[in-house]
Amino acid sequence: MQVFNCDQCGHLVFFDSVECLHCGATLAFLPQSLEIAAMEPLENDRWRRTGQKGAQTSAVQRFCRNRTEYKACNFTVDDSDPHALCVSCRQTRWLPDLSDLANLRRWRQIEAAKRLLYYNLARLGLRPRPGERAPVYHLLEDLEGQPRVMTGHDNGTITLNVAEADDEERARRRISLNEPYRTLIGHLRHECGHFFWDLLIKDTPNLERFRILFGDEREDYGEALQRYYAKEDKLTGWQDSFISSYAQSHPWEDWAETWAHYLHMVDLLETAASYHTRVTVPDPAQPHDQRVENPFGANRPDFATMLEQWVPLTLLLNSLNRSLGHLDAYPFALSAGARCKLLWVHELLQQHRYDSELQYVDEAASPEM
Known part of the structure; x- marks a missing residue:
C-alpha cells in the first residue's frame, strides 16, 4: 500500500x-x-x-x-x-446482527480489510469492469443451534466467520491448526484466490500449466482435506515444494496459498517503495545495498528483482517485530518450488493485464453500431 x-x-x-x-x-x-x-x-x-x-x-x-x-x-x-x-461495500451481501456492538466492531474491521483487498486487486488490473463478475461476501456469525460458520469460497461467494476479527479467536484457531500466520487480509487474499482460479485458469489454456505446477485439481477435494488433517506428519516434508503446510492439502489450496503470498509480496514492496526504503543485507564479506522498487511504478521490476528485494525486506520486517517482542510478521521461507509457482502467478497476471488493456483499446476504437 x-x-x-x-x-x-x-x-x-x-x-x-x-x-x-x-x-x-x-x-x-x-x-x-x-x-x-x-x-x-x-x-x-x-x-x-x-x-x-x-x-x-x-x-x-x-x-x-x-x-x-x-x-x-x-x-x-x-x-x-x-x-x-x-464498490467495495456493495460486494457484501450478508451481514451479522449489527445491533450487537461486538458484531459492529468486527464488521468494520472486515470491511477495512476488504477495501485493502479491493485496492490490491485494482493495482493488479483485476478490478471488474461493468457487467463483469466480481466476488461477493457473506459475513456471518455463529448462532446457537445452527451449524458453525466456516470461512471459505463457493462459486464466487466468499464466506467469513466474523469471529475471525477478534484477535484472541484468530490466535486460538491459529494455534489449534498449527498455523504460523492468520490475519483478516490473509483470509481474504487466500479466498479470493479461489475466485480468480475460476476466472483465470478454469476452462482456459492455462489449466494445463496449472496442473504441471500445482497438480490435478480433479482430485476429490473433501477426501484430500480429510487426509491432510489426519496426517500426523503434515507439518513436515512440504517445504521443498509448497509455500505453506496447508498448500499441500489439495492443488486448489496450493494455488490459493501461493496467490495470497503474491498479494502479500506486491503490497509490502509497494509500501516499502513509497517510503523510499533501502535495504542492506549485513554481510561483512559482500554487503549489498538496494532501494526497493515499486511493483506498480513506471518502470516495473521483473519478478527476479522483486524476489531479490523481498527476501531482505522480510528479514528486516521480522527482525523489527522481534525487537518489539512480537512473532515474525512473515514466518515463511520461499523454497525453489514455491518461487516457481509465484513466478507463474506473476506471469499470469502480467498477461491478463496486457490482454485486458488490448481489449479495452479495441472496444474504445470500435465504432458504435
Whole structure:
C-alpha cells in the first residue's frame, strides 16, 4: 500500500484516513483513481475534491452510505452511480446482527480489510469492469443451534466467520491448526484466490500449466482435506515444494496459498517503495545495498528483482517485530518450488493485464453500431 499526501496541506495521510490530522480537511478515498482526496461539501450531501488538484475539474461524489450511517468506510461513490454503497461495500451481501456492538466492531474491521483487498486487486488490473463478475461476501456469525460458520469460497461467494476479527479467536484457531500466520487480509487474499482460479485458469489454456505446477485439481477435494488433517506428519516434508503446510492439502489450496503470498509480496514492496526504503543485507564479506522498487511504478521490476528485494525486506520486517517482542510478521521461507509457482502467478497476471488493456483499446476504437 502506498502512502498519500493531503491535497490541502501536503501532510502525510493514509489509505483509511477520513481527516487530515494536520489541517483538518475532510478526506475520502476515490476508488476510480485510487487516490486519497481532500473534499469540500456541496449541496444535498454531495462532495467534490478540493485543494491542490482543483475542485473545478473533479466529479461530484457522495460518501458511501456505510460512512454516513456507521462510520465504517471512507470510499466515495460517483454521483451518477445509482448505488448508495461504494464498490467495495456493495460486494457484501450478508451481514451479522449489527445491533450487537461486538458484531459492529468486527464488521468494520472486515470491511477495512476488504477495501485493502479491493485496492490490491485494482493495482493488479483485476478490478471488474461493468457487467463483469466480481466476488461477493457473506459475513456471518455463529448462532446457537445452527451449524458453525466456516470461512471459505463457493462459486464466487466468499464466506467469513466474523469471529475471525477478534484477535484472541484468530490466535486460538491459529494455534489449534498449527498455523504460523492468520490475519483478516490473509483470509481474504487466500479466498479470493479461489475466485480468480475460476476466472483465470478454469476452462482456459492455462489449466494445463496449472496442473504441471500445482497438480490435478480433479482430485476429490473433501477426501484430500480429510487426509491432510489426519496426517500426523503434515507439518513436515512440504517445504521443498509448497509455500505453506496447508498448500499441500489439495492443488486448489496450493494455488490459493501461493496467490495470497503474491498479494502479500506486491503490497509490502509497494509500501516499502513509497517510503523510499533501502535495504542492506549485513554481510561483512559482500554487503549489498538496494532501494526497493515499486511493483506498480513506471518502470516495473521483473519478478527476479522483486524476489531479490523481498527476501531482505522480510528479514528486516521480522527482525523489527522481534525487537518489539512480537512473532515474525512473515514466518515463511520461499523454497525453489514455491518461487516457481509465484513466478507463474506473476506471469499470469502480467498477461491478463496486457490482454485486458488490448481489449479495452479495441472496444474504445470500435465504432458504435
